Amino acid sequence: ETAIETYTVQKGDTLYLIAVRNKLSVAQLKSLNNLTTDTIYVGQVLKLTTSGTSTPVPAPTVSKAQMVMDEAKKYIGTPYLWGGNTPAGFDCSGLTSYVFNKVGVSIPRTAATQWSGMKAVSTPKPGDLVFFETYAPGPTHVGIYLGNNQFIQAGSKGVSIADMTNSYWKPRYLGARTAF
Numbered sequence: 657e658t659a660i661e662t663y664t665v666q667k668g669d670t671l672y673l674i675a676v677r678n679k680l681s682v683a684q685l686k687s688l689n690n691l692t693t694d695t696i697y698v699g700q701v702l703k704l705t706t707s708g709t710s711t712p713v714p715a716p717t718v719s720k721a722q723m724v725m726d727e728a729k730k731y732i733g734t735p736y737l738w739g740g741n742t743p744a745g746f747d748c749s750g751l752t753s754y755v756f757n758k759v760g761v762s763i764p765r766t767a768a769t770q771w772s773g774m775k776a777v778s779t780p781k782p783g784d785l786v787f788f789e790t791y792a793p794g795p796t797h798v799g800i801y802l803g804n805n806q807f808i809q810a811g812s813k814g815v816s817i818a819d820m821t822n823s824y825w826k827p828r829y830l831g832a833r834t835a836f
């Protein structure tokens with residue numbers, strides 16, 4: 657049994673700051689303390705762990721998928737470069753392999769090997785790879801799914817966010833793969 661960890665609210669504190677410092681989400685902090693609003697006051701004692709549990713509340717980790725999406729967005733506007741796999745210029749799979757490697761996930765280098773070497777998923781989740789058949793049969797284009805039919809990709813106009821349901825991408829969509 658561990659004692660319940662608590663924190664006494666200081667001047668200038670916010671739920672967000674207290675949550676971040678204690679590796680909790682605001683939602684976790686509010687639920688631990690049965691708070692219905694974001695209002696806290698100086699001197700208030702907040703619980704940081706659940707009572708009587710020997711394990712602290714699991715810290716919300718930024719998922720690898722979120723890290724992948726955040727990393728990819730840093731390169732919006734980077735020029736397209738056939739065979740490019742650095743921020744000086746990317747091709748589609750150069751972007752995906754670079755971004756995944758930056759967050760510590762190793763994936764194959766080309767669209768074809770990413771397609772064949774990764775786990776198929778029926779519906780893409782944010783952070784998954786989405787594949788398209790463009791200039792040749794098979795998976796010739798790849799991007800990182802962001803949710804809401806949006807994906808980030810290195811195309812002819814450089815790194816940008818595109819809509820999978822538009823008239824160009826929708827008929828060319830092949831499927832999705834996950835690294836997670």
